[in-house]
Amino acid sequence: MWMAELSARSGCSVPTIKYYLREGLLPAGEATGATRAAYDDTHVRRLRLIRALTEIAGLRLETVRQVLHGIDHAESWHEAVGSAHTRLGASPGDDTPPTQASLARVDGMLARQRWELAPGHPQAVQLARALDALDGVGHPVSDRLLDLYAAAMRPVAAHEVLSVLEIADTDVEASVEAAVVGTLLQEPLLLGIRRIAQENVSRGLAEESAET
Amino acid sequence: MWMAELSARSGCSVPTIKYYLREGLLPAGEATGATRAAYDDTHVRRLRLIRALTEIAGLRLETVRQVLHGIDHAESWHEAVGSAHTRLGASPGDDTPPTQASLARVDGMLARQRWELAPGHPQAVQLARALDALDGVGHPVSDRLLDLYAAAMRPVAAHEVLSVLEIADTDVEASVEAAVVGTLLQEPLLLGIRRIAQENVSRGLAEESAET
DNA sequence: GACATTGGATAGTTGTGCTGTCCAATATTG
């Protein structure tokens, strides 16, 4: 298909597609001449993925490019997820080191869960910085809450990883994409359900106290 | 304290503080003369909250303003959380209606969890749109995963709401802020722990398969 | 051979979140 059809099928305007090509987010089509290139379904999928990562996961194009690069160059699916996680760890330009106290709390949580993470791992650092930030606004979280989060996420993560594994047998490339998409694009799902759960607990308690 | 001290204590530059004042994010100090105004600890706290909401929760200033307005005007803490949730539901300018199929799936999940949500509630709409987006990129999620998310979030939400309630007895205003902060600023914590859990499950399986 | 489309290059636009500058009115200090 030509540019016009790619635009129609992906929902992106032609200038936007050209912009993504320039920025290296979308691989060039197969050149069939000096002024013509052919695109296929992989380009349509890639465009939809870019839009999803920016609009839903809220990633910036620079981050999207790194994530896509990870998808394209990963040898295995868990390498891809690790790469995506690393890219997402820190917002660019923010290299404030976390406090030792928060790092220790993260290590403690990991130990209690019998989870292992290399010291100085981006995820641990990021988590420690989040703890610092909550301290900074005067709303520190308890270790109990961290453990609760960990306990809640354990079965979720297990299910997610296993469902990606099922695809990995038949199509490694697809499983890499599924892993990254699953991690990033399902975040709003999880958070949305958390909010709904909070509202229900909250309403339940409000009605309860109204009865007394 | 004067402007200079407020700047030093909050970590925001004077022009930035002036900007927030102009934008209505920070209440004006008490005017002690035509060219002087006194600020107090509430202003320091408010500034730190603004920075946390933008830098950590990734909210735009327009959204921060609405959230702060909700905090300041809420009668009760669950009203504040509801208001904050509503503000966060949709990205501005994005009013694509979800498909009926996804709305039905959300309703089904709510019914299975015995959760109640008014029809057309922003949270349900938002969740349905997230499901549509995942379908759009060719990675639909199963009802099983939704249920798993819900089951995982149930105890989390219960604990979070209860810990806010404990404060509510002594200080309603503080509990309102705690509810909003807890909902928004603890999101990175939850997601970070989920990523760590995924990596551990993934690494465990990778080692396991390496042994065979 | 006329006409539309493409790729490539370049410049312009919009929105967001600050920053910088200026000034008159005041405090503060000596």
Add this chain to the structure above:
DNA sequence: CAATATTGGACAGCACAACTATCCAATGTC
């Protein structure tokens, strides 16, 4: 009381991200 410093207020400017628009020569297509 005078010199100096600081403040609030208004306004313009800047940097970045993500497009969007325009132009053009080469090339397909009919």
